[in-house]
Amino acid sequence: MIQSTALLDPARLDRPDSNTLVVREPFPFMVAHGQLPETARADLDRDFPRYSGAGFFPYEPKDCGPSIRALVDALTSPGFAGAVGARLGIDDLGRYPTLVTICRSLNKRHGTIHTDSRSKIATALLYLNERWPDTSDGCLRFLRRIDSIDDLVAPEIKPLYGEFAVFKRTDNSFHGHLPYEGERRVIQVAWLTSEEEKLRKTRRGRFSRFFKKLLGGIDRKYGAGRERDAVHMD
Numbered sequence: 001m002i003q004s005t006a007l008l009d010p011a012r013l014d015r016p017d018s019n020t021l022v023v024r025e026p027f028p029f030m031v032a033h034g035q036l037p038e039t040a041r042a043d044l045d046r047d048f049p050r051y052s053g054a055g056f057f058p059y060e061p062k063d064c065g066p067s068i069r070a071l072v073d074a075l076t077s078p079g080f081a082g083a084v085g086a087r088l089g090i091d092d093l094g095r096y097p098t099l100v101t102i103c104r105s106l107n108k109r110h111g112t113i114h115t116d117s118r119s120k121i122a123t124a125l126l127y128l129n130e131r132w133p134d135t136s137d138g139c140l141r142f143l144r145r146i147d148s149i150d151d152l153v154a155p156e157i158k159p160l161y162g163e164f165a166v167f168k169r170t171d172n173s174f175h176g177h178l179p180y181e182g183e184r185r186v187i188q189v190a191w192l193t194s195e196e197e198k199l200r201k202t203r204r205g206r207f208s209r210f211f212k213k214l215l216g217g218i219d220r221k222y223g224a225g226r227e228r229d230a231v232h233m234d
């Protein structure tokens with residue numbers, strides 16, 4: 001279906017109802033609401049990939065319908081990167097290669113505190129859930145320290161349709177969420193330091209998709225006992 005409204009538009013970041021929050025300390029990040037048009041809800045819902053396992057998987061166009069493919073194209077466009085980078089103090093973010101990963105569901109292992117790996121310059125998260133239970137579980141938190149999921153830098157982000165968060169990867173870009181199991185739709189874009197890193201990460205992601213398909217049940221059981229303030233590297 002042809003959209004009359006652009007799926008993504010950097011000008012939306014400046015709209016008053018986006019309540020855009022730009023923070024520079026302790027690390028640069030931005031949070032904005034309502035970044036997806038109401039008119040695209042049904043298409044994006046229908047076209048979202050149906051993975052059999054939990055977690056993030058490398059984006060492959062063949063897994064997605066046309067509106068999700070168009071959204072990924074918009075998210076990875078140099079124009080959008082430039083607009084986001086400018087707000088984070090990153091010069092010409094659009095010059096870096098992008099890696100897109102998509103998540104449809106989680107198990108309780110996910111969301112442990114981490115910074116993201118050094119191969120990333122910045123990471124964006126766009127959420128697409130129609131509804132969210134009245135709980136903090138699964139809500140993204142930017143954190144002041146590696147050892148507490150409760151030391152928040154800004155209000156946590158409910159992963160609802162159109163919620164958007166992006167941050168500059170630094171040695172203290174701590175983030176995570178409380179354990180959650182079930183459907184949780186997210187598109188993640190990482191701007192990477194090099195093409196070699198992209199190749200390496202894509203290969204690893206494909207392997208892990210295969211692995212999760214085989215061992216998803218074990219992964220789920222293992223994750224169920226995760227501690228609240230748990231940490232992971234990378």
Ligand SMILES: O=C(O)CCC(=O)C(=O)O
Binds near residue numbers: 125188
């Ligand atoms: O899904 C989220 O909200 C965050 C995911 C994340 O931090 C990651 O995959 O590195």
Ligand SMILES: [Fe+2]
Binds near residue numbers: 114115116123175
């Ligand atoms: Fe992360």
